[in-house]
Amino acid sequence: xxxxxxxxxxxxxxxxxxxxxxxxxxxxxxxxxxxxxxxxxxxxxxxxxxxxxxxxxxxxxxxxxxxxxxxxxxxxxxxxxxxxxxxxxxxxxxxxxxxxxxxxxxxxxxxxxxxxxxxxxxxxxxxxxxxxxxxxxxxxxxxxxxxxxxxxxxxxxxxxxxxxxxxxxxxxxxxxxxxxxxxxxxxxxxxxxxxxxxxxxxxxxxxxxxxxxxxxxxxxxxxxxxxxxxxxxxxxxxxxxxxxxxxxxxxxxxxxxxxxxxxxxxxxxxxxxxxxxxxxxxxxxxxxxxxxxxxxxxxxxxxxxxxxxxxxxxxxxxxxxxxxxxxxxxxxxxxxxxxxxxxxxxxxxxxxxxxxxxxxxxxxxxxxxxxxxxxxxxxxxxxxxxxxxxxxxxxxxxxxxxx
Amino acid sequence: xxxxxxxxxxxxxxxxxxxxxxxxxxxxxxxxxxxxxxxxxxxxxxxxxxxxxxxxxxxx
Numbered sequence: 001x002x003x004x005x006x007x008x009x010x011x012x013x014x015x016x017x018x019x020x021x022x023x024x025x026x027x028x029x030x031x032x033x034x035x036x037x038x039x040x041x042x043x044x045x046x047x048x049x050x051x052x053x054x055x056x057x058x059x060x061x062x063x064x065x066x067x068x069x070x071x072x073x074x075x076x077x078x079x080x081x082x083x084x085x086x087x088x089x090x091x092x093x094x095x096x097x098x099x100x101x102x103x104x105x106x107x108x109x110x111x112x113x114x115x116x117x118x119x120x121x122x123x124x125x126x127x128x129x130x131x132x133x134x135x136x137x138x139x140x141x142x143x144x145x146x147x148x149x150x151x152x153x154x155x156x157x158x159x160x161x162x163x164x165x166x167x168x169x170x171x172x173x174x175x176x177x178x179x180x181x182x183x184x185x186x187x188x189x190x191x192x193x194x195x196x197x198x199x200x201x202x203x204x205x206x207x208x209x210x211x212x213x214x215x216x217x218x219x220x221x222x223x224x225x226x227x228x229x230x231x232x233x234x235x236x237x238x239x240x241x242x243x244x245x246x247x248x249x250x251x252x253x254x255x256x257x258x259x260x261x262x263x264x265x266x267x268x269x270x271x272x273x274x275x276x277x278x279x280x281x282x283x284x285x286x287x288x289x290x291x292x293x294x295x296x297x298x299x300x301x302x303x304x305x306x307x308x309x310x311x312x313x314x315x316x317x318x319x320x321x322x323x324x325x326x327x328x329x330x331x332x333x334x335x336x337x338x339x340x341x342x343x344x345x346x347x348x349x350x351x352x353x354x355x356x357x358x359x360x361x362x363x364x365x366x367x368x369x370x371x372x373x374x375x376x377x378x379x380x381x382x383x384x385x386x387x388x389x390x391x392x393x394x395x396x397x398x399x400x401x402x403x
Numbered sequence: 404x405x406x407x408x409x410x411x412x413x414x415x416x417x418x419x420x421x422x423x424x425x426x427x428x429x430x431x432x433x434x435x436x437x438x439x440x441x442x443x444x445x446x447x448x449x450x451x452x453x454x455x456x457x458x459x460x461x462x463x
Contacts, residue, residue: 004416032419033441039426040438065423072422079423092442172451222455230450250454257452265441267411272443294452346411 003028005266010348014355016300018201018259023209026262030233031080033265037088038064038079038106041095045103048095056103060110063122067113074116078109081135082212082235083169089231090169105169109134138166148181150213152189154196157203159188162212164235170214173227173237179215183240188213190244191251198308202252202301209234210255228254230261249305256301260294260352269293269349277396278338281331281383286396289344293352296335300356303328307363319372326368326376333360334380413440 009022042061045054068075078084091101107124112133114122131139137146148163163184165176195203211234216225218239224246226238236254241247263269270290277286280295287295306328309321339345339353368376414437418426426434 004419029415029419032421033415035421035423035426036415036418036434036437036441039423039429040434043431043434061423061427065427068423075423089442173453219455225453225455227451227453229452253454254452261450266413266415268413268440269411291452298452348411 005029005263010263010267010351011355013259013263014352015359016256016297016304016356017359018205020204020208023205023259026259027080027209027234029266030085030262031076033233034079034084034088037085037092041088041091041101041106044092044095045101048098049101049103053100053103056107060103060106063110064106064113067110067117067119071113071117075113078113078116078135080211080234081109082229082232083134083164083167084109085231085233086172086229087134087169102168105132105134108132112136132166132168134167134169135162135164148179148184150181150185150188152185152192154189154193154203157192157196157200157207159192159203159207159210161188161210163215164212165215170212170232170235170237172229172232173214173216174225175217176237177215177217177239179240184213184215187240187244187247191247194245194248195251198312199248199252199305202255202305205259206251206255209258210236210251212236213238215240224250226250226254228257228261230257230264233258233262245309249302252301252305253298256298257294260297263352264290267348268346269352271344271346274344276342276344278342279384279387279391279396281334281380284387284390286391289339289342292335293339293345293349296332296339296356297352299328299332299335300359303332303360303363307366319369322368322372323375325363326372327379329360329363330376330380331383333357333364336360413437415441 003025005022005025009025012019012022038061042057045057064075064079087102087105094101108131111123112135129140133139135147137144147166149160150163151158151160163179163181164170165179192203195206214235214237216227216237216239219225224239224241226236228236236251236258238247238250241250270293274289277288278292280287280292282295282299303325306321306324310318310325312318336353336356340357345353418437
């Protein structure tokens with residue numbers, strides 16, 4: 001199952017074409033990354049952590065390895081949980097800072113594996129107080145609270161995700177909120193219908209790659225929040241949007257980030273020593289080249305999303321979608337041009353910058369209304385002017401000043 | 404894999420087929436080399452992609 005990414009996969013990915021088969025291979029690479037990070041935590045802990053912590057970690061890794069030998073699907077599913085990556089990165093950070101790491105977390109993951117494999121003798125006795133079992137639920141005395149799972153379906157395609165407001169290693173996105181699962185299920189059902197019927201390739205990729213939604217507290221004002229992390233592949237954090245269409249857009253946007261992040265784990269796309277900052281047409285702050293590439297990839301997906309939305313719904317929906325399409329194709333092409341000119345990408349990174357432009361070019365030639373084009377030009381120009389005023393002295397690279 | 408021919412590969416591809424048990428047999432140098440590439444290539448602190456206000460105007 002764990003097959004490496006092929007040249008054909010990478011060629012498609014460079015143009016933003018993500019097939020379910022490619023996602024399966026990225027999933028495999030991310031599982032390998034989590035295993036590698038877990039093993040690294042175990043080895044580094046031996047030199048830096050108290051003996052009890054080392055013993056707990058070693059026992060947990062050995063138990064996981066043993067169960068993986070018999071029931072690989074059980075352990076692979078658990079090790080692939082998004083939070084295992086961020087747990088491991090947190091451990092490495094803590095060890096660098098001379099702090100004690102959270103070995104009990106991996107022990108509880110191994111306990112979940114033991115339960116699933118029917119190995120009761122390896123399940124530790126219940127602890128006092130509140131105990132989280134990753135990806136499963138929380139034990140509080142005799143009370144058990146499972147992590148909610150949302151299952152939605154549209155036509156022949158289903159999506160099944162955790163709704164996890166509990167796991168401490170999914171807390172990096174912002175303030176979380178206790179979710180109302182029926183409300184999330186309702187919104188996700190609507191979003192999934194939009195994706196399956198109007199954005200099928202994105203839906204097919206999400207069906208294979210999205211594992212967890214992290215509910216964020218709603219902002220006081222403005223549009224919903226959303227986030228993804230390169231250390232938690234498969235998880236998307238979002239505040240609950242009022243509109244299913246916006247949840248669909250969020251899922252497309254954030255999954256683009258996760259996809260490119262997974263590619264970056266296999267092949268460097270930008271030079272690590274490049275510290276220059278650039279204008280990004282969707283951000284108020286200057287961004288490093290790697291983040292600009294990430295944004296560009298995400299907005300390639302968003303441009304495609306609104307391009308398809310133009311042809312659906314009532315006229316006011318089509319007009320709004322057309323304006324969004326006009327805006328994001330223009331903004332994304334500008335960023336792709338900056339990437340091309342910046343001379344900070346690796347060979348593969350340049351393939352991606354070229355692939356993004358190649359995908360955008362025919363879309364640039366597509367006719368939109370004069371209103372939509374004027375709107376796009378005005379919004380892009382206003383953003384740039386505001387950004388220039390704010391970042392006049394921010395030491396931004398000169399090449400990024402080009403329009 | 405596409406990594407060949409360039410030096411862009413992090414080394415993760417070669418480890419993808421390994422189980423946890425096999426990974427435990429890997430020598431420290433090789434393991435650390437891949438981990439360092441993963442962490443430094445991406446920048447541990449800068450892999451959080453967030454949106455607050457950038458979606459404004461998306462719907463025209």
